[in-house]
Amino acid sequence: MVNERMYGLGAEPSAIRELFAYGMARKAEIGDENVFDFSIGNPSVPAPEAAKQAVLELMEEPPCDLHGYTPAAGAPSVRQTVADHIRRRFGVPASPDQVYLTAGAAAGLAISISAVTKPGDEVIVIAPYFPEYKVWIDTAACACVEVPAHVPDFQLDIDALDAAIGPKTSAVIINSPNNPVGAVYTRENLGAFAALLERKEAELSRKIYVISDEPYREITYGAEVPYVPCVWPRTIVCYSYSKSLSLPGERIGYIYVSDLMDDAREVSTAVAGAGRALGFICAPVLFQRVIERCIDEPSDVASYAANRALLTKGLGALGYEFVEPDGAFYLWVRALEDDAQAFSDRAKAHELLLVPSDSFGVGGWVRVSYCISRETIERSMPAFKALMEEYRS
Amino acid sequence: MVNERMYGLGAEPSAIRELFAYGMARKAEIGDENVFDFSIGNPSVPAPEAAKQAVLELMEEPPCDLHGYTPAAGAPSVRQTVADHIRRRFGVPASPDQVYLTAGAAAGLAISISAVTKPGDEVIVIAPYFPEYKVWIDTAACACVEVPAHVPDFQLDIDALDAAIGPKTSAVIINSPNNPVGAVYTRENLGAFAALLERKEAELSRKIYVISDEPYREITYGAEVPYVPCVWPRTIVCYSYSKSLSLPGERIGYIYVSDLMDDAREVSTAVAGAGRALGFICAPVLFQRVIERCIDEPSDVASYAANRALLTKGLGALGYEFVEPDGAFYLWVRALEDDAQAFSDRAKAHELLLVPSDSFGVGGWVRVSYCISRETIERSMPAFKALMEEYRS
Structure with missing residues (x-):
């Protein structure tokens, strides 16, 4: 039963x-x-040592305030800090209302997928892909459409995506730097992808969201990692501090719904709703405050x-x-x-x-x-x- | 869109x-x-001061081990500690395999509901009830059936439940001590409830799960709070340390699938699957270890x-x-x-x-x-x- x-x-x-x-x-x-x-x-x-120091200092604060509930989207000061960081670093007009703190990128992805799809829609993943994507796409009652990466460089295969994006496509999940391949999508490749999406949106009279899974953004070996919202406005960034600050078990990250998309408020509202629907109350609060203090800490x-x-x-x-x-x-x-x-x-x-x-x-x-x-x-x-x-x- | x-x-x-x-x-x-x-x-x-001390001591451990992923159900030592606690305190044969650590009771409830229902089933709640129950029942694509509590004592109304439990009923969510009313279900009341469930299971040839939401277990003013698995074997306890240890924002609790039910392993397997499906990776690890150290801390x-x-x-x-x-x-x-x-x-x-x-x-x-x-x-x-x-x- x-x-x-x-x-x-x-x-x-x-x-x-x-x-x-x-x-x-x-x-x-x-x-x-x-x-x-x-x-x-x-x-x-x-x-980093700074994360430890942050915990030790925060533990001196009054416990009721420190460990209490925050609003579902996170403590206002932390959301502001994250928005400021995004704005400063990537030159996009990030507002704190568009930042929703999550229990890591997994929560961010599950929430984002459920927020921008309806049952029966299709969500595209680039094979090879992180296997849990399919699980969360199934949870949203959508079909997982696998599009192979371009071989041998494992960039986005624009022609294959052109063939795959159709009248049921709601979202494309991309992950650069990539797990499992290690590829980083170039600016040129992402530009071609954005041009394709723009054409497809017009052809299909349909919004197509890019869900950009970015836990490895800081782990690179010289390659430029373009900020996806700068390339395609209808982007939802799922970030995590699991890898960049080596805090995978603490479950802390965020969703940033790009301010540049024309339906930014609707999407961030749906993100908040999906968080409720999946059983999230707020991201763990001590580590909300830790990342506030470590926001500029290098990896x-x-x-x-x-x-x-x-x-x-x-x-x-x-x-x-x-x-x-x-x-x-x-x-x-x-x-x-x-x-x-x-x-x-x-x-x-x-x-x-x-x-x-x-x-x-x-x-x-x-x-x-x-x-x-x-x-x-x-x-x-x-x-x-x-x-x-x-x-x- | x-x-x-x-x-x-x-x-x-x-x-x-x-x-x-x-x-x-x-x-x-x-x-x-x-x-x-x-x-x-x-x-x-x-x-409690003990929670602070636990954090300070744990922060001296090597960071990679401390902050790393645990298995999805939680660190083995913590699950063992929780199982030992349940066994010692309530006299039930709790095994660590049946304990699944969660990001608070909200996660526990959303996961449990999805684990033991299929779309179209009915889940009974006792009105007045915590409003998010309905949200998580909707997520599982089930119908939320409201059964009023018995007035004026706000105990379970056995006759009303008798009328409500039918061929689509998969689970009944109870919450004692109760939010919002403050009622604690008596042993007699729970006994009558269990007798009803036993009869209904036989009549309907159907398993009926009790999901026992217990964040307020420790917050009582002299009343006995019977342990529900002792009364009805097919019980899933959703516990949280939010109230008992005043850690609501840290999101730490557990699901205990009673060893006493005949399908205990199936249910705990489905719980693990539902955790994956909803985007949970593991409960926040620092606070897993904090509750391990504070398990006997009085409220x-x-x-x-x-x-x-x-x-x-x-x-x-x-x-x-x-x-x-x-x-x-x-x-x-x-x-x-x-x-x-x-x-x-x-x-x-x-x-x-x-x-x-x-x-x-x-x-x-x-x-x-x-x-x-x-x-x-x-x-x-x-x-x-x-x-x-x-x-x-």
Whole structure:
């Protein structure tokens, strides 16, 4: 008598979570140092000292004020700080009314999708894509339409999007820097995308929202990350401090409904409604205040950059094929056989935990998370070598 | 093009939130001390010192471990601690697998409702009821069936429930100690309810879940609060530390799917799935660990008890009719005219902010939250007096 869909989602946890759980058990069995766990995107860089100082200082405030409810959209001062930051940094006229603090980007995405779709609509995702997108699209009773990224650069494939956007399309979810590929969409690519959307809106007499999932915005290796609302006004940004400030478990981020869209107020009102509908009351308040104080804190990208160099150099020398990542902390590596799951299973025998690409909506690849210790990457190289030799022999 | 339901929910915030916002603006205008704000259930008792100490100690732990993701159901050690607590305190065989940590009771309720219903089912609520129940029932595409509480004691009305439970009923949401009335369901009343459910399950060949919303469990004035899973095995407890530890904004609580029900594993699996579907990743991790350390911390009920005495004595002397509360921190007062909204509006003219009963599903009453300072209650008495005189003249 339980809900079948919910039972199914609970019974089949995501491939990432499953491999992560396997890794925990395996480490307990044979020792942490003997498992090369590339499964999960849990930041390996510590949260900045400023975040700790913020918590310690805030804990001196009167507890009733500190821990009390805020309005559903967040504390007014925090929304103002976030809006000021967006305005200062990206040159868009961000107002605090258009900022809605969320329990991370996941909440932001689930809320945004439900806010701008009606049941039966279509939401486009770019494959490979973060698997939970499909779950939240299903929750909104919409169809998830997978459009492959352009190969080999994994930019948006404008022609494929042209073919996919139709009379039921309500939104396109994009994610740059990208999980799992590490691609960053160029200004030129986004410009072409915006031109397509403008044409499609006119042709279809329909609004098409871009939901821009941006938890990796700060994790880049030199590439420019254009601000999507500057390119396409009908953009909803879902931001998270999970990666930039290494606070993934604290669940803090925001939705910014671009002031530049002609229906900005309607969309932010629907966002507030969707938050209620999905059971959110307010974003965790202590960390609302932490991000207020840490809004200009730089992300520590150096150790991810070092890991990236180490891994790409090592796997390149061993003959692996991969996408050179411009951002995020994932390496997208070609599996050594067509069946990614089978390849992941064979890697497991070498204690290498690599997420098969199937759950990202494409076959034939694995995702290698390099937000781990440098030593693990170094010590994993013989295992990667043995795996390659196994396939070559 | 935005979702109409979500827009509607965003455009019409709850009456409670609306009055709260009015109060904030009014206080800015005429001074805090001149507004008697009885609108919201924000605890006025500070969080215990132990919670602060827990935060300060935890902040000394390595940040990557401290702030990292936990499994979706929560950190294993915290789930174990909660299960141990339930077992020790209530004598039920609680296992950690049946505990799912949530971002407060709101998340717990939204998740639980979606887990045990299918679209088109009916969920029963006891009027007057917390208005967001209806929102979350709507999200699960179910019908909200209002069954009035038994008057004048506001216990469960067994005959009315007998008439209401039918072939589409999936769940009954109960809330004891009750918001807004302050009633605590007696063991006898709950026993009769369980006997009814047993008969109905047999008659209808259908499982009927009780979703027990328990944020006020610790806020009582001498009444026994029977543990619902001991009375009816098919119970899902939605607990929150918002009121018991005065941490409402931190969003921390749990779902406990009773081990005593025959489908315990199916239900907890569906709960995990519903958490995913609604966009929850894990409960905020710092406060997961805080409640682990504060699990046996007693709630400070003394000041609510003093407020209760002061308010009931004062309003009683003025001739107001109300329900003597056994728990929570709300007084349910008969409006002085049939139209509760009109009464609330006239009270506003005396700077008294009282929530009209309409949004709780019944007419003719107001909810008076007494989780406020003693001084505010004392200073509000002339206003209550003037309001009464206005109606008598």
